[in-house]
Amino acid sequence: AKPHFNPFSSDGRFVLVPDKGLDRIFVFRYEAGRLTPAEPPFVATRETAGPRHLACHPSRPWVYCVNxxxxxxxxxxYRADSGELRPRQIVSALPDSYTGNSRAAGIQIDAGGRFLYASNRGSDSIALLRIDPDNGRLAFVEAVS
Known part of the structure; x- marks a missing residue:
């Protein structure tokens, strides 16, 4: 319905397609230049989250999606054998003191895989989240204007 981004997984075996209209991330196996639906073919996100862009961790089996x-x-x-995505955590990209309207847009992980950045339109900020190196969980650090 409304895919905005379709990157390859970090291992290049799958194409991941967040669809903000259907609240799903579709997964396609990529072999010999062809795409076929993976099994399972998608993961459902929280209703009305609106998955937009995602980032694959550079060295660990973790994928992060900005909603x-x-x-x-x-x-x-992320399961490299099947392309399956299993949700484990949802974190706000806004400080808990922000009460206005905002929409998230972009997402990026630093080259070392230690920090994640997410942009917010409305609050006009970039969220900085720390990635736990042992389990991939996120911790909100700050949002910078």
């Missing part, structure tokens, strides 16, 4: 409509980031475990 546009509720300004959150969902952490997923």
């Amino acid at each position: 546009e409509l509720d300004s959150t980031v969902t952490a997923y475990d």
Whole structure:
């Protein structure tokens, strides 16, 4: 319905397609230049979250998706054999003191895999979240204007 982004997984075996209209992330196996639905073919996100963009951790089996409509980031475990994404955590990309309207947009992980950045339109900020190196869980650090 409304895919905005379709990156390859970090191992190049799958194409991941967040769809903010259907609240799903579709997973396609990529082999010999062809795409086929993975099994399972998608993971459902929280209703009305609006998954927009995602980032794969550079060295660990974790994928992070920024959800546009509720300004959150969902952490997923990634199974390299099947492409399956298993949700494990949802964190706000806004400080708990922010009460206005906002929409998240972009997401990026630093090259060392220690920090995640998510942009917010409305609060006009970049959220900084720390990635736990042992389990991939996120901790909100701050939002910078």
